[in-house]
Each structure stands twice: as structure tokens, then as C-alpha cells.
Amino acid sequence: MQLTHENSPFELNYSLNCKGTLVDLSTPKVMGILNLTPDSFFDGGRYQEEDRLLKQAEKLLEDGADFLDLGAFSSRPGAKLITESEEAERLIPALKALVKHFPKVLFSIDTYRSSIAKKAVEEGACMINDISGGKFDEQMFATISDLKVPYVMMHIQGKPENMQDKPTYDNVVKELFIYFKSQLDRLHALGVQDVIVDPGFGFGKTLAHNYQILKNMRHFQQLKVPILAGLSRKGMIQKVIQADAQHALNGTTAANVLALLNGANILRVHDAKEAKEAIQIVDYYQKH
Numbered sequence: 633m634q635l636t637h638e639n640s641p642f643e644l645n646y647s648l649n650c651k652g653t654l655v656d657l658s659t660p661k662v663m664g665i666l667n668l669t670p671d672s673f674f675d676g677g678r679y680q681e682e683d684r685l686l687k688q689a690e691k692l693l694e695d696g697a698d699f700l701d702l703g704a705f706s707s708r709p710g711a712k713l714i715t716e717s718e719e720a721e722r723l724i725p726a727l728k729a730l731v732k733h734f735p736k737v738l739f740s741i742d743t744y745r746s747s748i749a750k751k752a753v754e755e756g757a758c759m760i761n762d763i764s765g766g767k768f769d770e771q772m773f774a775t776i777s778d779l780k781v782p783y784v785m786m787h788i789q790g791k792p793e794n795m796q797d798k799p800t801y802d803n804v805v806k807e808l809f810i811y812f813k814s815q816l817d818r819l820h821a822l823g824v825q826d827v828i829v830d831p832g833f834g835f836g837k838t839l840a841h842n843y844q845i846l847k848n849m850r851h852f853q854q855l856k857v858p859i860l861a862g863l864s865r866k867g868m869i870q871k872v873i874q875a876d877a878q879h880a881l882n883g884t885t886a887a888n889v890l891a892l893l894n895g896a897n898i899l900r901v902h903d904a905k906e907a908k909e910a911i912q913i914v915d916y917y918q919k920h
Contacts, residue, residue, distance in 0.1 A: 645657065645658040646658075646857070646858045646897060648759075648782045648826050648828075648858070649782070649826055650738050650758040650759060650781070650782060651758040651781065653738060653758070655698065655738070657858050657897045657898070659911065659915055660892060660896060660897050660898060660899060660911050660914075660915075661698040661699065661897070661898050661899075661911075662696055662697045662698050662699070662898070662899055662901060662904050662907045662908055662911070663697065663698065663699040663700075663701050663740060663860070663898050663899065663900040663901070664689075664692035664693070664695075664697030664699065664700050664701065664901065664902075664904045665701055665703070665864065665900060665901060665902050666685065666688060666689060666692070666700050666701065666702045666703070666730075667703050667706075668685070668702060668703060668704045668722045668723060668726050669703065669704060669705060669706045669722070682726070682729050685726055685729070685730070686729065686730070686733055689730055689733075689734060689737075690734075691904075692904045693734070693737065693904075695903075695904035695905035695908065696904045696905060696907070696908035697904040698738065699738045699739070699740050699759065699898075700730070700734075700737060700738070700739050700740065701739075701740040701741070701742050701761055701900060702723060702726065702727060702730070702739060702740070702741055702742060702752075702757075703741075703742030703743075703761075704719045704720075704722035704723035704726075704742075704743070704748075705719050705722075705742075705743075706792075707742075707763050707792045707835070708792065709792065709795060709796040709834070709867075712792075712793055713791065713792065713793070716745055716747060716748065719743065719745065719748055720748060720751060723741070723743070723748065723752065724751060724752070724755060727739065727741070727752060727755050727756065727757060728755055728756075731755060731756035735756075738758050738759065739752075739756060739757045739758060739759070740757065740758070740759035740760070740761050740784070741753075741757045741759070741760055741761065742761045742763070743760065743761070743762065744762050744763055744764040744768040744769055744772070745768075745769055745772075746769045746771040746772045746774075746775035749762075749772065749775055749776070749779065750775055750778075750779065753779045753781055757781075758781055758782070759781055759782045759783070759784065760772075760776060760779070760781060760782075760783050760784065761784040761786070761830075762783065762784060762785060762786060763786045763788055763792075763832070763835065764786070764788055765785040765786050765787055765788065765811070765815055766785065766815060766818075766819075767788070768791075773818060773819055773822055773824070774822060776819070776822075776824055777819075777822040777823055777824050781826070782826035782827070782828060783819070783824060783826065783827050783828070784827075784828045784829075784830055784860055785812070785815055785816075785819070785827055785828065785829055785830065786829075786830035786831075786832040786835065786862075787808050787811055787812065787829075787830070787831055787832040787835065787836075788832050788835040788836050789801075789835070789836025789837070790836045792835075795835055795836035796836070799836040799837055799838055799841065801841060804837065804841045804844055804845060805844060805845060805848045805851055808831055808845065808852070809851060809852065809854075809855070812829050812852065812855055813855060816829075816855060816857065827857050828857060828858045828859070828860050828897070828898065829852055829855060829857055829858075829859055829860070830859075830860040830861070830862060830900075831845045831849065831852070831859075831861070832862075833845065833846070833861070833862060833863055833866060833868060834866045834867055834868055837868075839867075839868055839871055839872075842868040843868070846861075846863075846887070846890055846891060846894065847890075847894065848894075849861070849891065849894040849895050849896065850894045850895040852895065853895050858897035858898060859895050859896050859897050859898070860896070860897065860898040860899075860900055861888070861891035861896040861898070861899055861900070862899075862900035862901075863884060863887040863888060863891060863899075863901075864884050864899075864900065864901040864902045864903070865877045865880040865881065865884050865902055866880075866884075868887075869883040869884055869887055870883070881903055881906060884901070884902075884903070884906070885906050885907075885909075885910055888901070888906075888907055888910045889910050889913070889914060892910060892911060892914040893914060899911070
């Protein structure tokens, strides 16, 4: 397979239909992270109480987040998969409270379970973000087709508990491209059009793999779907700048700029203000 390389990261314009709200991606958007888990790598346990959750949601929105992405399970390296009932108990009450306080906000749900996806959309969510790309639940693709909501399809090698046990690829960019093409064909056959691909930085990749993907991410534009980059405060940044997650914001901004220059349409972040500013700088740079 020959992978070609294009020059302009913003030359492909997309829009998403989020339950009747049309989101224009001609300028990249920010997806703010809201973790409902006690054990996420950066902000675990911070937003399990409703008032703190609502305050953080408000801050992300004020700082420029276009979507809020709720996750009720940790997918950090080594994390154990929790039960469906535990995920629902964490997620659904929080989503209900958020939808009540912010009825016009676009909520994405970070889940790999089709049953959770269905419940969440019924409660007001408008997008599903699946770390497994449909591999952990064979009903997910059919469910997305029925729900008619945008779907973020991530790549992962292995599962969170073992994904960093010596991940191996012959050609990581080519293998991700083939994977996405195959899964997109399945989704398109089910009538699903609003799909976003996420290379899954840190999900079954070495440090070198992550930067090879980042450098060559524009190849995925050939799939003719938007690209999401989730780099925020991850190990691939911490290891290079020799800092922990708490001190990885500046490194995250640098990585986000590289992602934007290489075709990212959505940045998934803990810090919306800095991501929005990175988008503004790159957008101006591209247009002048």
C-alpha cells in the first residue's frame, strides 16, 4: 500500500450531526475530559461529587470546550475493566445532572459497551467515544447505527491491563490505516457516516510508535473522516520532558500543535483554554 502525504492540515472540511446540532470541523474543535473514575492517571477521583463535577464542566465550557467527554472507567495502562453495572452507576446519574444544568451542551460518552452507549444517548448524550473501536463489544456497531450519533473509533492493541506489555508492529502507521479502513467499511455498510478516527496514543504503543503516528497522522486523512488526537498529559509527553502528569501541560500544548499541523480535527484534553489557544494560533498560521 502506498501512503501519500498531503500538505495542508485544514484542507479537508467535515461536519458532524450531533442529534440535530451540526458541528462544523473546518476549524478544529476541543473535547474536554470529565473523568468520573477514582483511578484515572491525571484527575482520578476529583469529579465524583456532583458539585465539583458541575464546576469543572462549567470551567471547561468557559475555557472553550466544544464537547464534554464523560468517562466512568479508567483506561490507563494496567487498569482493570470494571463491570457494566459499576460503569452505569457512575455514569448515568452524573450525565443526568450535567444535562439538566447544561441542556444545550454536546456530551460524548467514553465507553466500549453498547448497552451503556444506548442508555447514555437516551439520557441526552450525542456522541460515543469507544477506546476499542468496536472490538470489545460485537454489538457496538449495530447500536451506533440504530442510535444515529457520531462515533469516535479508537485503535488499541490489547486491553488496558496488558496493552503496554511490549506492543509490536511491523509498520505502525500502515497497520493502523488498514485497521481503520476495515472498520470504517463495516460501519459504512451499516449506514453509519459520522465516524471520527482516533489513533489511540499510548494504547498499545511504545514511545517511538506514538511519535511515528503523530508525525505521520496526516496519512489518515485519506480515510476521509475527521481525526481526533488524545495526547493530553500522557506518558509520551511525560517521558520526553521528564515530568509527571501534573507538570505536563506545556508539553501537551506543544504536542497538540504538532497534531493540528498534522491534520487533527478534534483535540481531546484536560485543559480546554490552552488547547483552544493552540487551535487559534495554528489556524492563523495556516491562513496567513
